[in-house]
Amino acid sequence: MKYRINPLIDAVNFPPISEVWEWVAAGRHPGDMPLIDLCQAVPSHPPDAGLVAHLKNLMDDPATYRYTPDEGLAEVREGLCAYYQRRYGAQMTPEHLCLTIGASQAFWLTMVTLCRPGDEVVVVVPYYFDHVMALDMLGIRSVFVPFDDQNGGIPDPRALASRINERTRALLMVTPSNPTGVVMPPEVLAEIHQLARKNDVALVLDETYQAFIPGGGRPHNLFCDPDWSDHFIHIASYGKTFALTGMRAGLLAASPDFMRQALKAQDTMAVCAPRLTQQAILYGVTHLDGWVAAKRDQMQRRHDLFVEEFTKGGNPFRLVASGSFFAWVRHPFPGHSGRQVARLLLEEAGVLTLGGEVFGPALSGYLRIALGNITEDRIAEAVGRLREFPV
Numbered sequence: 001m002k003y004r005i006n007p008l009i010d011a012v013n014f015p016p017i018s019e020v021w022e023w024v025a026a027g028r029h030p031g032d033m034p035l036i037d038l039c040q041a042v043p044s045h046p047p048d049a050g051l052v053a054h055l056k057n058l059m060d061d062p063a064t065y066r067y068t069p070d071e072g073l074a075e076v077r078e079g080l081c082a083y084y085q086r087r088y089g090a091q092m093t094p095e096h097l098c099l100t101i102g103a104s105q106a107f108w109l110t111m112v113t114l115c116r117p118g119d120e121v122v123v124v125v126p127y128y129f130d131h132v133m134a135l136d137m138l139g140i141r142s143v144f145v146p147f148d149d150q151n152g153g154i155p156d157p158r159a160l161a162s163r164i165n166e167r168t169r170a171l172l173m174v175t176p177s178n179p180t181g182v183v184m185p186p187e188v189l190a191e192i193h194q195l196a197r198k199n200d201v202a203l204v205l206d207e208t209y210q211a212f213i214p215g216g217g218r219p220h221n222l223f224c225d226p227d228w229s230d231h232f233i234h235i236a237s238y239g240k241t242f243a244l245t246g247m248r249a250g251l252l253a254a255s256p257d258f259m260r261q262a263l264k265a266q267d268t269m270a271v272c273a274p275r276l277t278q279q280a281i282l283y284g285v286t287h288l289d290g291w292v293a294a295k296r297d298q299m300q301r302r303h304d305l306f307v308e309e310f311t312k313g314g315n316p317f318r319l320v321a322s323g324s325f326f327a328w329v330r331h332p333f334p335g336h337s338g339r340q341v342a343r344l345l346l347e348e349a350g351v352l353t354l355g356g357e358v359f360g361p362a363l364s365g366y367l368r369i370a371l372g373n374i375t376e377d378r379i380a381e382a383v384g385r386l387r388e389f390p391v
């Protein structure tokens with residue numbers, strides 16, 4: 001191209017998952033070993049058959065092909081309020097909700113509504129890489145709270161407090177965490193919410209994996225506070241919950257005042273989430289509690305089996321933290337970056353992982369292992385390839 005592009009975009013690295021799939025496309029894995037994908041956190045199971053049948057019926061309805069209101073259909077947001085009441089004990093009305101094109105768009109909507117270029121967001125490390133890529137592109141400064149190996153990734157609220165100043169607009173966390181799988185304890189979240197309140201900044205929680213919390217317990221009590229939306233913003237992905245990642249099923253929950261402002265951005269960014277996707281979410285939250293629980297338990301079994309295999313003696317890789325979709329491990333090559341080790345693992349063992357440094361500064365000693373794509377019968381082989389990797 002002969003024209004100039006936005007230097008803020010130019011400075012951002014290429015998306016890491018796309019990069020490792022480029023390695024695969026270039027034939028970098030051994031031809032005699034089937035590839036084992038431990039790279040992307042996508043549920044391997046198909047969506048519920050009843051949900052698919054429902055969508056097929058809707059495709060005969062001409063209304064399916066029309067815009068909805070920018071914030072989404074009222075009946076879908078009502079169904080979601082009932083779901084949040086069951087799941088979180090939430091005090092919520094449809095005015096708190098906007099359907100989005102995945103959690104990804106909910107994040108952009110949140111940040112363009114909260115921040116101007118030069119504003120700051122306190123980001124708990126390890127972070128979800130797309131978040132910081134987006135903040136960088138928007139000229140918003142990420143102020144990092146470093147990862148502490150010893151506490152398994154649960155942040156100290158005092159570390160967040162020390163990073164707040166007059167430019168801070170938000171405190172950003174992911175729970176359950178991508179990449180560590182760690183579920184933030186409700187009391188830690190309550191403390192961080194208090195911090196947001198004290199400083200009049202937003203606590204932004206990305207809860208993409210909330211449906212996979214072991215045992216299905218309530219993720220936190222923040223929504224039970226009648227004033228929750230004064231300082232709390234929630235981002236959700238129903239792509240993971242209902243195995244609909246390609247339908248781009250996301251949600252933003254925030255105060256109605258915030259939403260009035262965010263809808264200006266929504267109108268220019270997307271107009272609305274696809275109507276069929278909204279209907280899929282409504283079907284899911286009204287019919288699929290049992291299905292979701294079964295998938296959660298399946299992921300848990302997969303995780304437990306992986307941990308059992310991984311932590312048997314003699315593994316040069318060390319498990320630091322884990323939770324249903326993810327394991328966060330320390331690799332045994334001190335002179336190598338995580339990216340280099342990920343590439344070696346692909347080239348020599350046919351295993352696809354992500355290097356730790358894409359999740360934040362000073363993390364090149366780690367790898368993220370995602371368990372969404374590996375079935376129970378292949379876990380022993382996957383771990384075996386790591387265990388036997390020459391160090």
Ligand SMILES: Cc1ncc(COP(=O)(O)O)c(C=O)c1O
Nearest residue numbers: 102103104128178208237239250
């Ligand atoms: C923490 C986190 N947030 C958001 C997303 C993106 O979700 P969606 O596909 O709904 O945009 C992902 C996807 O992996 C994720 O891990």
